[in-house]
Structures are given as structure tokens and as C-alpha cells.
Amino acid sequence: MLPLRSVSASRRSSAWSRATSRATWRFPGRPTSTNALPSRSRVASSGGGRRNARSSSICNRKTRPEPRRKRRTPCRSPGSAPTTTRTPRTTSPSPTTWTWSSCGTSSASSIISEPRRIPDSSRSHGCCRAKGSRNPSRRNSPRPNATSGACMSCDSVAADALIVGAGPAGAATALALRRAGLPRVVLVDRQRRSRFRIGESAVPTVGTALGRLGLPRDLEPLGHRPYHGNLSVWGGATAAIGDFLRRGLGHGWHLDRAAFDAWLRAEAIAAGAEVVSPATLVGLERRGDRWSARLVGEAGVVSASARFLVDATGRRAAVAARLGARRRLHDRLIALATVTPSPVNARLVGHSAVEAVADGWWYAAPLPDGRAIVTLMTDDDIARERRFRDPEIFHRAWAETTLLAELAAPAIPAEIAVFPAFSQHVDRAGGSGWLVAGDALIGFDPLTSSGIAGALDDGCAAADAILRSLSDGADEAAAGAAYAQRAQSTLRRYLTERRAHYAAERRFGDQPFWLRRHQRAFARSSSQLA
Template sequence: MSSGASNGGASLCRFDVLVAGGGPAGCAAALSLVRAGARVVIVTPVVSPGWRVGESLAPTARPLLERLGLLDRIAADGHAPCYGNLAAWGGDALTGVGYQFGPYGDGWHLDRARFDAALRQAAQAGGACWHAGRVRSVQRHQDHWRVTTGEGGVLQAGYLVDATGRAARLARRVGAVLVRSDHLIAVAGLLGPPREGSVELERTSLVESTPWGWWYTAPLPGGERIVMAMTDAELIAGLHLLDPGVWWTQVQLAGHIRDRIAHGEGPPQWLRVLTAGSSCASPAAGTGWAAVGDAATTTDPLASRGIVTALATGLAAAQAILSDRAGETDALDAYARRIAAVHAQYLNAQAAQYRREQRWDTPFWHRRH
């Protein structure tokens, strides 16, 4: 194994694997690698505390969390249960998919900051080093990478893991191309908890289509509610959805969403704009590197698989790196092929889902039919 420590002041710190990004995908990869004996450093910027957009985590995450040794902790960490998903899609009536009869039980409505912190703490407790900062440059030198961070640190690693999110900053620097399929945008608002004496929160997520896109809402563990308007980036200005007043008026036109938020405190004081389109790194891995999570494959929030994909790709990339180190020269290419195949399968499923909604003759839906 390599030796060295991340102390910020050393001229050169050596690791087996450098993970760029400290979200769920990066931490899943790091935790798997350190448990296999690799020396790992996670390079990630310091995140300012504040509102994080929550997510619903499907029950299919349970076996992945169990592999990471984190299932019991997450289950006991105060996240709210999620009993399934409801949708008004292709018609006015609500249809749903319940989790209670599935093989894994219920999912969760996450406190994202708490969830991310649990994975980060587990990775550090397992032995991963932490380097606060961003990757500024990478250079390949025979059998290793030389990485310079924005703070002037110089790190050496045999492998790189890109967990930088949708931007795939590291993968693009080493030659990957980011292939985007659409330009979906989320305009998210956080609503306060229900007024005193109101009915108990519904523990399902809800989607409702509209002529210009669709709405999503889910409760959060603290009683607040996330509500997101989903549309294409080029339609935002004409819809004026960045104006909280207009955004709130549009919420009231979506009957099921309006009913779900009726007992909450609104409108939101401000809105957050998030990129939500689908993309894939091509390739998602190569000699000495692999992309994970959103850096490898991003999916429409309609698919409800963002964190599940993050955990699964983190685990799979870690195994590919360990196999490559053991002499399986096709391991990283096989991982890249797997990512490409999974993303292609997802795109087919996404197209079929959008074709189910045929009620509106509008630009948003024209692009998806």
C-alpha cells in the first residue's frame, strides 16, 4: 500500500485512490475501498450549512446500505418513512405504487444533510482521509495520477474516482464526454410545517403533470415539505417560475399538489433552481479512473433513483478498481460498459413514461413524444 497523510502542508501525499467529491457516491466508493485495505483520500470543498433539497429514497437502497454496513444507522437516524409514490399522469386520477408489499419494506423521506453526514462519518471512521478543497489539475504519470488542489496541495494516487456530480469535472478532464439528453430544470421551494392542529403529513411522494412540465412534492422529516416545478430551461423565463408569487399561483392550479400542501405554511420566501436533466459520461471509466453517481449517469427525478444509483455505482466502481489492481485488466472497461447499458435502459424507460402523458400539445411535451 502507499503511504502518506493529507495534512495540507506536505509537498506530496500518496494514496491508492483519490475520490473527488464527498457525496453519497464518493463516500460509498471510499468506504468500500478502505475496507478492502486501500488508502483513500476524499477531496471535497467545505459545504456551507443551509437548506438541502430532500429526496425520497426507495426501498431498493436497503441492500446497498446493508453492504456498506449502514442500514441500521440510517434506519435509526430519524428519517421519515416513505410508503410509496402517487402520480396524476396521463389523466386526472391518482395512481400509486406502494412499498409495503415489496421485498424490502418502506423507503424514506430523507433529511439529506443528515444522510450525507452519516456516509461521510462512516467513510472517515473506516480510514478515509479528508482533504478540504477542489481538484485544480490532474496529470497522468505512468502508473499514477498527480493531482493539484485549489489550495495548493499536491496529491498522488493510483486511481481517481469522479464523484463531482452532474458536472463530471474530473471525468471530462481525463477525456470523457458528457452526453446530455435534455435540459430539465427544477425550481424548488421549501414550505413550512403544517399549522398546529392540521392533519398528519402524508408519507408518500406525489407527482402531477401540467401543460408546461410537472410538479413534485414530498414531506421532510422535520415537518417541512419540498415542492418542485419541473420544466425545460428554455421555458423558465416565459413561465416566470422564478418569481415566488407566480410559482405559488401555479401550485394552486395543480389540484392534487394544492390539496397536499393546503395545511402547510406558504408561499416560500425564496426558490432554488437545480439542474435536473439526464446525462451520461462517455466513457464512465478508463485507465486508472472511474466516474460514480451523477458524474457517471444522471436521471430524471421522475425515476426516483438518484441516491440508489449513487450508492450502487460507488460500490461497483470500488470493486472494479480493486479488480483492476488485482490484475483484471478489463475491469474498468467492463464497469464503463455497464454504466452505458444501464443508462440506455433508463432512457428507454423514461421515454415510455413520458409517452403515457398525451393530454397537452405544448413545447415541453412535444420534445418527449
């Protein structure tokens, strides 16, 4: 984290050496598998739970400084975007990491209701602001009706927080920081939108997360549709129905992802966040107590400086990788998706469908326009071997399903989009002046449909950690340790639940896809975090 003005350098160094070690952060309560196979899931009715009690304790065990490692090129799955250029790791100073440790918990529930006194950052000359953002003298008063425009017409940007990635996690972090009164928050948006989006189903806990951000919980006026539960063929040949209402959760939402993401960005801008777009991070360096970044877009190069840096780049974890973090992949899952050309069966309206098959599992969810997204989830090598990217072969596999073929009439797809869907986490959740949020921190299996709710919850928790770190007289080591514990708790719970979900399907136990998920090696994945 960035040095605090009210604490001496020697005391800061001592605090970090006591509170950090070789692991990563944890969070107590990012929602996980609220959606997956409710009849067999061990998920509590709260959708994974969210702990709101605050604790200021930090672990007292002795730790060792982070050893220097040789730089390794982060692994990349099919469909993930490569880093534009390679730059040296940050060396001045060495980024102390927040580690997976047994420390206190943290809540983000106060980040909107209790603004903190934050020292203002230094101003830069010619800094750009997004269209629709407020006058600097009124930054702490959210203004409605701001547009979602952005600019890249300047050559320098100064901020308190620079958030790389403008998806749900990045936009939620920016919105929470602005609502809490942090003066300068800048989002870096690549604007690389794909036609299809995985995650059109959002579990009921997304409403709670939206409420914590000060946003409406009812998304139907925005064009999204209620999501009441799941139809599944899993663990047997008979279809089962699992409704959220029977579990006391209310309903979730079937989203138009492009519209939902654009709405979140617009809300962040309306609250006073600035957007640099389109832009890609190509250089990063630590200079004193600030980060210096180089951004490249259509208009040229922009220099950015910030007191705090957030990696919200999705499963690529591009910023964390530059700072020495490593991704830990738990599987090789990819999604092959298409959109039905005709309206779906009325039974699918308000529900999602999941059906296990020998080579993976199928997923279908209705879209607001009456069609549906149909997706085959399998491992990348199986997809290559079975040639599922061929429209004819994809169509035949779709036609061989029972539930999916009934709810969404099989058709030869005009286009098949491929997405990375693997479960993963980074081996550190942040360090001095930086943190990781959303899928960059923990990438969930789409079986859970919890990616969006988790990203919004991460935004609240990340904003709380940043505000605690930048406030006058704050203990940034304790803030980092609390964020680390939250992430660790979520990861352990998710791996346990994921293992139980896949273990419930035994009909195809001799097939490679299922063998990999039933092996003991999968159970040992959580031991890597001990």
C-alpha cells in the same frame, strides 16, 4: 488503469489494445425507476435489478485506438458549478478509455467479505489525515465513533485512490475500498452545501445498497422517515396511489439529505478514509503510473498523488471532462424548489406526490421536521419564459395544481432554489487508472427517485473495479470492461423506462415540455450508444 507491478509494459499495452475501443463502460444493474408511477411502470419488482454473477470474459472484437480530439469546453446547465481553471488534457501517457462494449458483468458483493492483497502505495512526507482516522498500523480494522472532521494543513497527500467528490457516490466508494483493505483512500470535498437538496426520497433498494456497504438498513434511528409509495396525477385527472409494499419492495426513506450525506462521509472516515476539505481540483497530470493533482482550498495549495482516480463530482463530471470525456444531455430539465412554511397534510406523510401540468410536473415530499419540499420540474427555457423564478408566479402556478395544492398549502416562497435535474451521461466511464461514478456517470431524472440508491450501488461497483485493477496479477482491462457493461446496461434500461413514463402522460401533448419528450428524437438518443 495504473500499471500492474507483476505484468510487463508490453503485455499491458497489448491487453489494453485488445479490450478497449470508442465507447464507455456499462453496469448491469444500477437501480433506476423503482419510484416513478408504479401503476404504469415496466420496472421489475427488484427495482431495476442487480446482477451478482461475476464473469471474467472480455470482448474479442478488434478495436481501434481512441482518436485525438480537439478539446471542447464541456456544456454546463444552469445551477452547475463551473470548473475553477482550465488545464491541459493528460498527455503522459494517453488515458486509455474503457468503452461501451459487450463484455462480461461484474459484482461488488465480494468487496467487503473478500479483502484483496493490494500493494501498498508509496508514503508522502507530511500527509494529512482526517480527524478521527486510525493509526496507519491499524488501517484494515474499521473503528467506530470517528468524527467527520477533515484537514487541509499539509502540502502533500499520497494515496492508492483519490476520490474527487464526497457525496453519496464518493463516500460509498471510499467506504467500500477501506472495508476491502485498500490502504490509502483520500476524499476531496468541496464543502459547497446548498440549503435545499433534490432527492429527499430514496427508493426501497437503498436499503440493499447500504447493507452491501456494511451499514444499517434501518435509517429511522438516524432521524429519517419511512417512505411507503407515491400519490400521483399522471396520465389522467384522477389521483392514483402506488405503494411499494404491494409490489414486494418494502419501504424506502424520506431523507434529511444534509444529515444523510454527512453520515456517509463520517462512516467512510471511521473506516479509515482521509478527507482533504475544503478543496477544489485545479490541476491534473499523469506522471508514470501515478496521477498528480493540485488541490486549492482555504489553506492554500495541496499536491496529491494517487494510483487511481475517481470522478464523483456529480453532473458536472469535472474530472472526466478534464480527461477528454464529453457529457451527453438528454433534456434541459431543472428543478425550482422551496420548503413549505407550515406542516403538510397528513396524507402526504410517508408518501411523495407527483402531478403533471402543462409546463412540466410538480413534486412534493415530506421532510423529517414535518414540513415538505415542493418542486416544479420544467425545462430551463420554459422557466425563463414563464418567469417561474418569480415567487408570485411560482405561487400562482402552485395554487393551480389539484393534488399538490391539497397536500401542501400554497404559499409565496421566501426563497426558490434552482438545481440542474437533466438526464445525462458521459461518453466514457473511465480509462487507465480512472473511472466515473454516481451522477457524473449517469444523471437520472428525479422522477425515478433513484439517484441516491444508484450512487451507493455505483460506489460498490467502482470499488470492485478498482480493487480488481490494483490487485497483484489482476487483469485491469477485464475489470474496466465489466464496469463499462454495467453502466451501458443501466443507461439503456433507464432511457427506455424514462421514455415510457413520459409517454403515459398525453393530456398536454401540444405543450413544448411534453412535445420534446414525445418526439422520436428522444427515442433515438439510445442509438448513440450502439
